[in-house]
Amino acid sequence: MEKWNNLYANFDPVAFSIAGFNVHWYGIMYVLALLVALAAAKFFVKKDKMCISDKLLDNYFFWVEIGVILGARLGWVLIYSGEAMWYLARPWEIFNPFHNGEFVGIRGMSYHGAVVGFLVATLAFCKRYPPVNKTKILAQKNTNQTAQKEGVSLWKLLDLCALSIPLGYFFGRIGNFLNQELFGRVTDVPWGIKVLGVMRHPSQLYEAILEGAVVFLVLFFYRKFKKFDGELICLYAMLYTLARFVCEFYREPDFGLGFIFFNLSMGQILSILMFLMGAFVYITLKKRV
Numbered sequence: 001m002e003k004w005n006n007l008y009a010n011f012d013p014v015a016f017s018i019a020g021f022n023v024h025w026y027g028i029m030y031v032l033a034l035l036v037a038l039a040a041a042k043f044f045v046k047k048d049k050m051c052i053s054d055k056l057l058d059n060y061f062f063w064v065e066i067g068v069i070l071g072a073r074l075g076w077v078l079i080y081s082g083e084a085m086w087y088l089a090r091p092w093e094i095f096n097p098f099h100n101g102e103f104v105g106i107r108g109m110s111y112h113g114a115v116v117g118f119l120v121a122t123l124a125f126c127k128r129y130p131p132v133n134k135t136k137i138l139a140q141k142n143t144n145q146t147a148q149k150e151g152v153s154l155w156k157l158l159d160l161c162a163l164s165i166p167l168g169y170f171f172g173r174i175g176n177f178l179n180q181e182l183f184g185r186v187t188d189v190p191w192g193i194k195v196l197g198v199m200r201h202p203s204q205l206y207e208a209i210l211e212g213a214v215v216f217l218v219l220f221f222y223r224k225f226k227k228f229d230g231e232l233i234c235l236y237a238m239l240y241t242l243a244r245f246v247c248e249f250y251r252e253p254d255f256g257l258g259f260i261f262f263n264l265s266m267g268q269i270l271s272i273l274m275f276l277m278g279a280f281v282y283i284t285l286k287k288r289v
Contacts, residue, residue, distance in 0.1 A: 005194050013179045029175025034065055037161075037168030044163050048223070052152055052160070060125050060157070067121025068114045075113010079266065080254050111244075112270045122161070126154040155230035155285070162236035163219055170212030177204035183252045203251040210243040230285045237278030241271035 003010075014022045038061045045052050077087045077094055087094050129151040176182045184193075184201025192199035218239060219232055226232060245268050253265045260269055 001190055005192060005199065007193060008180050008195060011178070011180075024179060026175040026179035026181075029171050029178065033168035033171040033175070034061075034068075036171055037164045040164040040167045041160055044160060044223075050156070050160065052157075056129065056152060059129075060122075060152075063121045063125045064118055064161075067117035067119075067124075069117070071117015071120070072109035072111070072114035075110030075116065076108040079110055079113065079270075080257065081108060082255075082257070112267075112274065115274070118161075122154070122157065126152065126157065153229060155233070158233035159223075159226070159229060159231065162232040163216070163223060165236065166212050166216035166219065166240075170208045170216070173204050173208035173212060177202060177208070184250050185252050187250075200252070201250040203247060206250055207244070207247045210247055211240055215239045215243060228285055228289045231282065234278045234282035234285065238275050238282070241275040241278070244268075244271045245275075 013024050013026065015025045015028055016023050038057065041057055041061075042054060044050070045054075045057065073094060078084050081087065131151045131153045180195070182204055183195050184203030184206075187199055187201045189199075189201065191202065193202045194200075215236065219236060222235070223232060248265050248268045248271070251265070251267070253259055254267070257266050260266055
């Protein structure tokens with residue numbers, strides 16, 4: 001257990017270097033998270049016989065990747081950085097990977113910002129590729145016209161994402177752990193990790209397990225009982241926020257923000273809002289059934 005407690009003292013967050021540029025484990029895990037989410041989506045499409053092609057998923061993946069990265073970074077700048085006005089006055093610094101002439105990569109991503117970016121990208125994608133009108137396609141074929149491009153329903157797509165995101169999220173939190181960031185609170189539990197001489201909860205791993213693995217397993221087994229399109233993404237929003245709310249009790253509050261009110265962190269406050277939104281959408285969609 002001592003080796004585990006002192007893991008950070010003997011672990012380099014830089015995986016390797018190429019031509020003077022350091023490639024961090026966090027970056028590798030972030031890319032892996034995206035690829036795992038895409039692979040999971042394709043798996044469920046085939047397993048559950050959904051009418052979505054690999055080409056459409058690959059295209060959607062490109063849209064979402066841009067939305068998630070932009071949203072996650074902007075969310076961190078506006079909510080967690082404590083220097084929002086400085087960044088807004090120098091927008092080119094938001095995605096500047098250099099600091100004092102040294103390549104350090106882009107650090108600071110917000111999950112809740114990523115959610116906003118993900119939703120905006122998904123809405124834009126579904127507007128660009130709306131569900132296929134089968135009647136129209138048959139009419140086009142009968143008149144030798146070009147068939148309408150492939151599309152997908154917004155809620156069906158979001159339900160597919162609800163099954164895929166937790167697996168990717170699991171690797172994202174592992175990346176936080178390997179990058180030695182988002183530390184847990186001070187503790188005396190035997191599995192704590194020593195950070196600058198102080199034992200702390202490995203809260204990144206708690207999040208990887210609860211917010212990633214556990215949420216995935218619940219949705220994986222529940223999907224066969226889905227009653228309406230959109231149910232899984234609503235359940236994901238509520239399950240994730242419950243898990244995040246619990247994990248925040250073991251995670252050190254964000255630097256510069258601390259506890260906002262009632263000893264709640266910013267992550268817990270945003271999780272409450274996300275839970276309420278998920279519950280509202282769930283009730284609204286259920287009434288339409």
